[in-house]
Amino acid sequence: AQKITQTQPGMFVQEKEAVTLDCTYDTSDQSYGLFWYKQPSSGEMIFLIYQGSYDEQNATEGRYSLNFQKARKSANLVISASQLGDSAMYFCAQGAQKLVFGQGTRLTINP
């Protein structure tokens, strides 16, 4: 069965620092996607970044990049130059048709 592990329940980071949110996954699928979503206190789920399992280059979207290490089944999210507005819950997800989500990491950016 698919399983996503986010080992950091909470993280506190100074504004403008880079932050890495950890995610490991377990799947027997050959082809799958890896996703990161942001959930602010308002409750909406905001899509951040996607990586296909056959993509050789790490995905990047603005300040977000996904550090994909397939052999280690790792898909860490890197946020560069963090901002106060980055404070939120962050969820890692993996799947082909349905997405399996981790328990999330609550990121707090301090001024």
Place this chain on the structure above:
Amino acid sequence: DSGVTQTPKHLITATGQRVTLRCSPRSGDLSVYWYQQSLDQGLQFLIQYYNGEERAKGNILERFSAQQFPDLHSELNLSSLELGDSALYFCASSPISGTEAFFGQGTRLTVV
């Protein structure tokens, strides 16, 4: 704005009742997913439809059912509601299965 519209945003209802949650996917997206987010279970996949047909099923209770209509909007029906069904219900859509899925703002269901 993700382009996925869910109505209503909030719903308060009594135990034993039945409710319908509605989702309009992004223009052009054929795939619709339903998820439930609760404090104890986290985000759980319920069901997926692709172009009107059920494609994948997760931990969806028998009291819950869904469908996708020819215009691609989807409805999630929840019946014989229990207190434990109180949760945030999300709809998401994607052009095809397995690609970026964009979420609606969710329907917060409170069963009293």
